[in-house]
Amino acid sequence: MGAAKEALTRCWLQAVRTARLIIGVPDYDTYVEHMRLRHPERPVMSYAEFFDERMRARYRGGGGRCC
Structure with a gap:
């Protein structure tokens, strides 16, 4: 049962x-x-910093992958 869970x-x-x-x-x-x-x-980055940075990148047309 453990493996199924x-x-x-x-x-x-x-x-x-x-x-x-x-x-x-x-x-x-x-x-x-x-x-x-x-x-x-x-x-x-902390979760809050990461989330803020991703939202700025998404809605301002910037961002992308670092590598």
């Missing part, structure tokens, strides 16, 4: 991530993982 949890989390991407809500966890793997020398 873990699989269901993984599916649910992936569905939530997909839904957020579809409606344009940025994924903070993916950002943190990216920064720690690709840019360990740079500070990681």
Whole structure:
């Protein structure tokens, strides 16, 4: 029963991530993982800073990927 619950949890989390991407809500966890793997020398923004920066980039025509 534990393995089934873990699989269901993984599916649910992936569905939530997909839904957020579809409606344009940025994924903070993916950002943190990216920064720690690709840019360990740079500070990681807080969730509030990240969300604000992503919304500014989205609605002002700026932004994009860093790499």
